Amino acid sequence: MKKILISGLLATGLVTGIYAGGDIDPVETNDVEMTELSPFYVVAKGMMIFGDTVNHGEAVLDGDQDYGFGIDIGYHIGNGFSIEYDFSYSTNTVTEKKEGEEPVNVNAKYYTSALDIVYTYELTEELGVFGKVGYEYEWEKISALDIDSTDHDFVFGAGFEVEMDEHFKFVTEYEHSLIDGPRGDGLFAGVMYTF
Secondary structure, X not given: OHHHHHHHHHHHHHHHHHHOXXXXXXXXXXXXXXXXOOXXXXXXXXXXXXXXXXXXXXXXXXXXXXXXXXXXXXXXXXXXXXXXXXEEEEEEEEEEEEOOOOOEEEEEEEEEEEEEEEEEEEOOOOEEEEEEEEEEEEEEEEHHHOEEEEEEEEEEEXXXXXXXXXXXXXXXXXXXEOOOOOOXXXXXXXXEEEO
């Protein structure tokens, strides 16, 4: 019975279209396709950490400059504001210095995770500058020194973004964390994709 009913409706639509008469005018469209962008975006980025010198018990830990990568997942709230979740991974060589002993070089790994509020000011249609503030957790692992610790504190960032097309932007950012460790500040460069 369902097949007969569906077949009848299709046949009626076909016959009505044939015998309705008259020409059907095509809808005129512009060559420019207007799309609505999603408020969600993602940033894939490479990073350089600058390293820092910190006291750790009887030793001084001196981190050097090295590299890593990161990803941001964001949501545009409106009026220039966004919320971001950031993750990064980096490594460097840390020199442990103790009084009366030879310095020891060891490898360190850092995982960071932060929740940020970002404000972007559009200077032109293609160029924007932004600032961010957030709260960051850092996992520091230096196996040779039996350091496997976590810390957390505020993080601040500033940078700019350059629009390449409707969906893609080039982004650079300088980031300063209040966490005291041999990782130090970071400089990021990457690409933002808005869905």
